[in-house]
Amino acid sequence: MSFTIIVLEGAFATSVAATLDMLRAARSLGAKSLEFEVCSVDGGQVPLTERVSLQTSRLRVLARDDVTTWVIPGLGMTNAAAVRARLGRPDAMKLSKAIARHVSRGGRVAASCTAVFLLQQAGVLVGRRATTTWWLAGLLTELEGQCRVDSNAMVCADGPIITAGAAFAQADLMLHLLRERCGARLVDLLARTMLLDGRQAQAKFIAPELLANGDALIARITSELEARFPNPPGVAELASRLGMTERTLSRHVRRATGRSPLALVHSVKVRRAQALLQTTHLSIDDVAADVGYQDASTLRRLMKKLGGGSPRALRSAR
Secondary structure, three states, X not given: OOEEEEOOOOXXXXXXXXXXXXXXXXXXXXXXXXXXXXXXXXXXXXXXHHHOEEEEEEOOOOOOOOOOEEEEOOEOOOOHHHHHHHHOOHHHHHHHHHHHHHHHOOOEEEEEHHHHHHHHHHOXXXXXXXXXXXXXXXXXXXXXXXXXXXXXXXXXXXXXXXXXXXXXXXHHHHHHHHHHHHOHHHHHHHHHHOOOOOOOEOHHHOOHHHHOOOOHHHHHHHHHHHHOOOOOOOHHHHXXXXXXXXXXXXXXXXXXXXXXXXXXXXXXXXHHHHHHHHHOOOOHHHHHHHOOOOOHHHHHHHHHHOOOOOHXXXXXXX
């Protein structure tokens, strides 16, 4: 057996389906020895999102000879309160304990999106680099301070732990796992066959106003920046306007978003620039000036760093 796919009630139906379709396609393309089993904590019919359900086997949580990679698709949760509540349910608590045992016996675990929080609850993210859906990266940092949360990464592999970003990053996670198991040639063929494009970063998909998931201060910071274009305030001015020190501002922003205040400022600027490039005929130099950069080279560098491609490529794609 190569993989054990573990689904909990409320798992994203699209993520589960993509996982199974990719495994079956890989087998049909030549990975004849590829085997997998779909399990849940208690077995039986498991309801997913979109009124879809799936028949599962019972997870053998005490099996000492289980050398499969456990794969856990994301759960249908979109905010911190829902994550906390879901982690407290009996099936999630039981699975978290099983994950800890599996890893302690040398097993590997891969999870995407909100399922990464099951790994946090299991204690297996301590001292590791991990990612999750970008708008909940701040919560993961808060819950596990000894984890290096990389909200930009699409997939992070650190020892026996592999994590992926938002829900559709499940496909990226499976490409990574299948490349390890079946080799690059077969996975490249699989990607072409299924029209999949392995993405390296979540950054270009990040909407700054959603990063804090409802945090009032972050919403105010975003509004302050957007209201002041083309001369948005810097971090020092923001702190002053909000009546706090830069250190206090930094602590709050990192706790809420998992990013620095400067990174948040750049995210807001770049997102505005992307919108202007896609909806106006302003020159790239004019767009850069409109979002507060003195020259277009700074904007080009930041767009490339944040994974959004070059301004020219963005404009030509509209």
